[in-house]
Amino acid sequence: MSFSIEILLGLLAVIAAITVPLIIYFLQKSKKRLAYEVVSNTQLVGVKSEVQNKIKIYYENKLVENVHLVSIRIINSGNQPISIDDFARPISIQLGSSTNILTCEVLEQSPKDLDISILKMQNSVEIQPLLLNPNDSFNLNILLSDYREELEVSARVKGVAKVEIYREPPPVLNLILLFIMGLSVSLCLLYVVFKDLVESYFGTNSEILVYIIISPIIIIFTYIISSLIVEIIKSCFVRKVKEINSEKNEE
Structure with missing residues (x-):
């Protein structure tokens, strides 16, 4: 040969x-994915332990400590749309049992016509089911006190095993x-x-x-x-x- x-x-x-x-x-390959990303976590107000008993900080007449501004991005990171009917349980952002959420608002969204409805509770935020096409995303700005760096994002979505931490493709x-x-x-x-x-x-x-x-x-x-x-x-x-x-x- x-x-x-x-x-x-x-x-x-x-x-x-x-x-x-x-x-x-x-x-x-068809991939249905939902992901989150902590865009920023900034401590706005904090008091050192040696002067903690001497300084008091108030927000709307309420005593607050260890105030943070956390920005979280939610994104459909797959290549398949996630419809309203796909949600068995809405997106939930748990921020720790000791946390007190002061405000929560949508900062950015893509596209602009996303229908985002937020339910703010004492230590968690719930995003009501919505249509998310591939690469659709929105940012939440959460102002909270007594934050201990605890964060868990979960949801029950058809075809999605869990809400993942976002990684750039x-x-x-x-x-x-x-x-x-x-x-x-x-x-x-x-x-x-x-x-x-x-x-x-x-x-x-x-x-x-x-x-x-x-x-x-x-x-x-x-x-x-x-x-x-x-x-x-x-x-x-x-x-x-x-x-x-x-x-x-x-x-």
């Missing part, structure tokens, strides 16, 4: 025929890079299996071919590691800024 470029092209065609439909399938560039990396790995495996045939066809140039195949893997791997390092540094920086702002607010 003699190796030829036709065999190589045929193998590449088989790989493409398998991988491309799989990528398209996962991209277009991977950009198209990442999917393309993963495809190229997968293709390069497949070619490496083919080279290992058909090494003698490849060397008999390309001769001494077979090593150059291996370098060409491996190069995308190294480049993409370096890109992924660099992106992770940047995200870790960014996360540490944001956390440090929040700690500094919290210390300033306490002062």
